[in-house]
Amino acid sequence: MKENIxxxxxxxxxxxxxxxxxxxxxxxxxLKDSWDTYQLIGDAMxxxxxxxxxxxxxxxxRLRDEPTVLAPxxxxxxxxxxxxxxxxxxxxxCAAIVGWMGxxxxxxxxxxxxxxxxxxxxxxxxxxxxxxxxHQEMAGTIDGSQRRVAYVPARDKAVH
Amino acid sequence: MQFRSCIFFGVLLAPLVHAAPDSDWxxxxxxxxxxxxxxxxxxxxxxxxxxxxxxxxxxxxSKGKVRERRVSLDGLPRxxxxxxxxxxxxxxxxxxLLAAKISSAKLFPAILPDDVAMLADSYALSRxxxxxxxxxxxxWWQLKSLEAGQRYTQRVCLDKTSQLPLKWVxxxxxxxxxxxxxxxxxxxxxxxxxxxxxxxxxxxxTSSVTAVKAVEGAESLEIKGIPQGFRLLRSxxxxxxxxxxxPLVQHRVYSDGLAIFSLFVEYAKDAKPAPHLTHGxxxxxxxxxxxxxxxxxxxxPDSSLQAIARNLRLVKKS
Numbered sequence: 001m002k003e004n005i006x007x008x009x010x011x012x013x014x015x016x017x018x019x020x021x022x023x024x025x026x027x028x029x030x031l032k033d034s035w036d037t038y039q040l041i042g043d044a045m046x047x048x049x050x051x052x053x054x055x056x057x058x059x060x061x062r063l064r065d066e067p068t069v070l071a072p073x074x075x076x077x078x079x080x081x082x083x084x085x086x087x088x089x090x091x092x093x094c095a096a097i098v099g100w101m102g103x104x105x106x107x108x109x110x111x112x113x114x115x116x117x118x119x120x121x122x123x124x125x126x127x128x129x130x131x132x133x134x135h136q137e138m139a140g141t142i143d144g145s146q147r148r149v150a151y152v153p154a155r156d157k158a159v160h
Numbered sequence: 161m162q163f164r165s166c167i168f169f170g171v172l173l174a175p176l177v178h179a180a181p182d183s184d185w186x187x188x189x190x191x192x193x194x195x196x197x198x199x200x201x202x203x204x205x206x207x208x209x210x211x212x213x214x215x216x217x218x219x220x221x222s223k224g225k226v227r228e229r230r231v232s233l234d235g236l237p238r239x240x241x242x243x244x245x246x247x248x249x250x251x252x253x254x255x256x257l258l259a260a261k262i263s264s265a266k267l268f269p270a271i272l273p274d275d276v277a278m279l280a281d282s283y284a285l286s287r288x289x290x291x292x293x294x295x296x297x298x299x300w301w302q303l304k305s306l307e308a309g310q311r312y313t314q315r316v317c318l319d320k321t322s323q324l325p326l327k328w329v330x331x332x333x334x335x336x337x338x339x340x341x342x343x344x345x346x347x348x349x350x351x352x353x354x355x356x357x358x359x360x361x362x363x364x365x366t367s368s369v370t371a372v373k374a375v376e377g378a379e380s381l382e383i384k385g386i387p388q389g390f391r392l393l394r395s396x397x398x399x400x401x402x403x404x405x406x407p408l409v410q411h412r413v414y415s416d417g418l419a420i421f422s423l424f425v426e427y428a429k430d431a432k433p434a435p436h437l438t439h440g441x442x443x444x445x446x447x448x449x450x451x452x453x454x455x456x457x458x459x460x461p462d463s464s465l466q467a468i469a470r471n472l473r474l475v476k477k478s
Contacts, residue, residue, distance in 0.1 A: 130400040130432055131444065133258065135422035135457040137401075138394060138413050139265040 005035055180285035185276060188285065188301065191316070191323040192272035197221055198324050202294070202346035203233065204268055208339050208440030215263075220355045227355040232263065240264045243357040250359035268341035269325040272316075273417040282306055282389035282416040283314075291317050293326040294343040303418065309333050310387070310464050311419050312441055322348060330441050332461060338441045381425060381452075383412065385471040390414040390421075406430060414458075421458020421465065425474070428453040445469040 004021045007013050013021060025031050201218045213235055219228040219242075228242035238260035241248040247267075249260040273279070288300035298317040305311035313335075317327040326346070330339040386392075393415050397408040410425040431446075431453035443462040447454045447469040456469050 130402050131422070131424055131455050131457050132442065133261065133401045134398070134411060134424070135413075135420075135442070136262045136265040138411065138422060139420045139459075 005031060009035075184285050184287065185280065187318070187323060188272065188276045188279075191318050191325055192274060192276050194322050194324040195269040195272060196274075197226065198322060198348060199350045200324070200346060200348045201351045202343055204341055204343045206268065206341050207337075214344065218351045218355045220351055227357050229355050229357065230267075235259070238263055239359055239361070240267065241357050241359065242267070248357075248359060250361050252361045266341075268328060269343075271325065271328055271341070271418070273415075276417070278391070279303060279417045282311065283418070288315070291327070293317055294346045296326060296346065298326045309461060311416070311460060312338065314418055324348065330459075380477055381410065382475040382477055383423065383425075384473040384475055386414060387468055389416040391416070393420075400432065403432065406432075419458065419460050421456055421460055421468070423472070424455040424457075425452055427451060431455070447472065449474045
């Protein structure tokens with residue numbers, strides 16, 4: 001029967017079968033619950049834009065059944081042994097969080113380092129582009145009076 | 161009749177309403193001067209597309225003579241030194257020296273021309289909002305091409321006190337930044353130590369300092385069709401980098417004050433393959449004119465440079 005409900009959701013039933021499935025849905029509460037669950041899953045997978053869970057009736061009923069407590073709750077001190085256990089658990093959790101944060105930070109730093117390696121200007125392009133290089137050399141002399149000189153490196157051949 | 165008069169005077173006054181007041185251009189002139197002369201030390205970011213690099217800059221002015229040193233902090237080591245009217249590019253090896261030459265094409269913050277008045281022929285100046293750059297309050301100004309799409313839009317954020325350009329953005333027609341300069345930190349007091357103008361790298365014993373080879377020569381060709389607003393800055397017969405044995409090429413440089421383009425004229429049979437790549441805002445266009453090949457390289461939108469290339473005409477001088 002649930003297969004029919006699933007097929008109904010996917011719009012894969014013909015008119016007669018769809019009509020039968022809807023009749024079953026109205027008659028069977030378990031099937032109705034399944035239908036609601038499938039709809040919820042579908043909404044969640046579509047990004048939650050239409051995610052709706054109507055629990056107002058259930059919550060109201062539960063609240064109505066809850067007893068009204070007028071006396072305040074008495075909070076006593078925890079036994080020392082229990083406290084030690086809680087402290088130990090908190091320390092472990094704290095260490096785990098700090099470790100996880102550090103690991104995340106290392107990852108992001110690695111990404112930044114990798115990105116910067118690939119994003120530095122490369123003069124190799126200019127070697128293959130004499131027009132571009134010639135333009136760049138002259139472009140800085142906009143006022144005409146400027147004299148441009150290039151120092152030739154000690155161990156390399158001149159490239160002017 | 162009255163309505164017609166309104167239209168007549170409206171048409172006459174429209175350019176005056178749109179034009180920036182003289183005080184705005186005067187302020188831009190102060191910015192140009194501060195950009196070249198103001199004492200400062202700091203570091204700035206240069207970004208082209210997704211690539212970026214940083215430079216440290218120090219500048220001192222003594223008896224009107226500028227001593228400026230900028231050093232690259234990322235990638236290949238480079239130095240660009242300004243001493244008076246001399247600009248020196250220095251690097252530890254040949255490869256890095258090429259990068260230094262490329263980096264020296266625009267020497268932020270000195271991007272505005274000395275004579276900002278020439279910009280009024282091609283750009284409309286307008287005031288934008290306020291901002292904060294390198295912990296300083298600054299005012300944005302925009303220079304937009306008078307002819308839509310012909311040139312990139314330039315935006316500059318000027319320090320509210322000194323008018324020093326703190327940030328410079330070049331925008332394309334889609335308002336995307338194609339190039340950006342921005343101070344990261346800045347101190348406009350004099351540098352504590354004397355700014356050295358000696359390159360840090362050792363020189364070759366034989367070559368020492370070498371001037372860029374550019375041979376002034378007689379030109380037998382006249383160029384027609386250069387767009388309005390652009391003026392000829394230099395014209396030389398030169399050897400192309402890496403092609404020492406090849407015939408000389410006529411290299412002319414034009415500028416409207418901000419946008420600069422080079423025109424190379426050579427025999428088509430001698431022409432070298434034009435680069436397919438572009439470098440940030442720089443585009444490349446080629447066109448054949450008779451037996452000659454014209455190659456244009458400049459910081460103009462691609463479509464604009466292609467249009468210039470198509471409209472150029474060569475006339476042989478008699």
